[in-house]
Amino acid sequence: MQLVLIGMNHKSAPLDIRERLQLSCGEGAHQPLPELMHLAEIREALYLSTCNRVEVLARVADGEGAIEGLKAFIYRQGNLSVAELDRCLYIYRDLEAVRHLFRVTSSLDSMIMGEPQILGQMKEAYRMAVDNRTTGILLNRLSHHAFRAAKRVRTETGIAGNAVSVSYAAVELAKKIFGDLKGKTILLIGAGEMSELAARHLIRQGVGSIHIANRTYARAEEMAAEFQGVPVAFDKFPELLPEVDIVIASTGAPGYIMNAEMVRSAFGRRRRRPLFLIDIAVPRDIDPAAGDIENVYLYNIDHLQDVVDANREVRRAEAMKAEEIIAEEVAVFEKWYNALDVVPTIVSLRGKMEGIVKGELERSSPWMKNLSEEERNRIEILVGSIVNKILHDPMTGLKEESGDKDALPFVAVIRRLFNL
């Protein structure tokens, strides 16, 4: 194969080097594709740059020559010394490159495994390449195959399914309890960083209203202004309990600020509507006994961390399945690619023609019965030599192209023309 992938990611390169190479992570950065195509050996190219990786995928005429060219290109882009860069770069060839591309697109190579952005970034990179007309037969096929592999990994494994951060785990649990969070009422007790983060997640899910209670009222007002919430005096928060659906407590109080009695007394007016209490304070804010009340669900920071840990474990197990899917897809791609070689193409072209000749002769056998043995042989020879004459030029062309290193487009056209 004539495929080369060269790049660096969050594992291979420290942030400051990646930063210098981040050519298009920011908007409006210059597009390196035209420049890439000017390199002597490059036939097709795809350029991917995200906050965690920079990669160039190329179909090249001559592997080693092209790698030198690509490296030089990267040195220039990053303004980096050779020694610095060589430590950070990885280079994959042929099927290894295919495998790496499939893994990246399926988010197996991501910093947070299973994160959904990378597929979109990959599609964007491909779109840029198409717009710049830098993709051809191989990279088009390869890119679409990568998207398909990513989709399979997504639907057939649970790699993207479980929350792997504490605040997201809390949102997922809330969804398990309330269905969706639209119109739900939230009470934040304590206006710290953690509750702010959780609040942001909840707002993204479309919660209805947010009440913020804090010991320092000014801070509550400040945060309320930011989230379009309602500030509440700290000692008034129990009065809100009959109304709210989710409580996030994160104060620095030394003891419990909410006991089971408070929750229970709110329940008459709540009509037993479910209540989700999230206690992310250390030491804890909410008496654990509150979690024993019917339709009340209490999670503290350790419980949420356990959920996250379990989910990480699930993702790791799912990643194994994903690797198997990737291996299958690489094999499928390899089969397609090998068929693009000159020799199998000649074989299948000849096979197809012989099949046609045989079929047609058979179809004509009823009337050919009346001919003599010799006449029939002559017809067969005649038909055979017509086919050979027709095939002569394409076959010679194919063999000549196989001497050249860039037979791929030619082979692809032949295969397409003859529907092989």
Added chain:
Amino acid sequence: MMGIVLFKTALAVYLACAVVYGASLWVRRVLTARFATWLMLAALVIHTLSFTSRWITAGVSPVIGIHDALSFFAWVMAAVYLALQLKTKTRVLGAFISPVICLIMVVASVELGGVVGAPAALQGSLVTLHVMLSVTGEALFAVASCAGLMYLIQDNMIKQKKAGSLIRLFPSLRDLDRINHLCLSWGFPLLTLGILAGSLWARIVWGSHWQWDSKQVWTLLAWISYGFLLHQRLVIGWQGRRAALWSLVIFSLLVVLLIFGKVLLPSIHQFV
């Protein structure tokens, strides 16, 4: 004949559906459950055809007689579940409902091909209406208790902080509670109308509206229990765990009583 073949095919597809639903819980994939839902739809279509064919060949409504009434019960459960699928994506609820359907279908198949309807006293369009309404009401209660069971399992998992990958498959507690609510608030009026229709017919054939027959007492018990539960839901505001638990308990009790009653007590209200 055709009806029996179709019935058996429907039963086989329901069984396959229950197996695939079970598998979806095992492998924890929504994809598998989705496939099972399509199987359930296929089974329902075949089942409907079997009713139609029975109606045409027998010439009478196909819900009278123990076989047909049970078969109709299963049919309503499947139809209600699939209708719920359209509104809320509660796929794995099928893993709880399909085994119940299979069980009922198996019991129904014992009397397969029996005479349609039996005593003259139990024939007439009012009887058909009575059976259809009551059976639909009770099938809705069955769906409510399946949703209730699922609610209890999930409620327990969340409370015990065992929110593993199984829980991800489950519909939200809110959806399950809504199904419980929906089934109760439709099932109860249907059962009430069913009892009224039956009582009108009883007046015609037996001379009075009410005979204190064992089956009638059982129905009254069901009516009172579900009336109580619906009252608690609507007026007192029961929801979530308590409503789920009670609908499950009431349904199980009624099933046990029904079986005991059938074995121990004579009844003029028997099908065959």
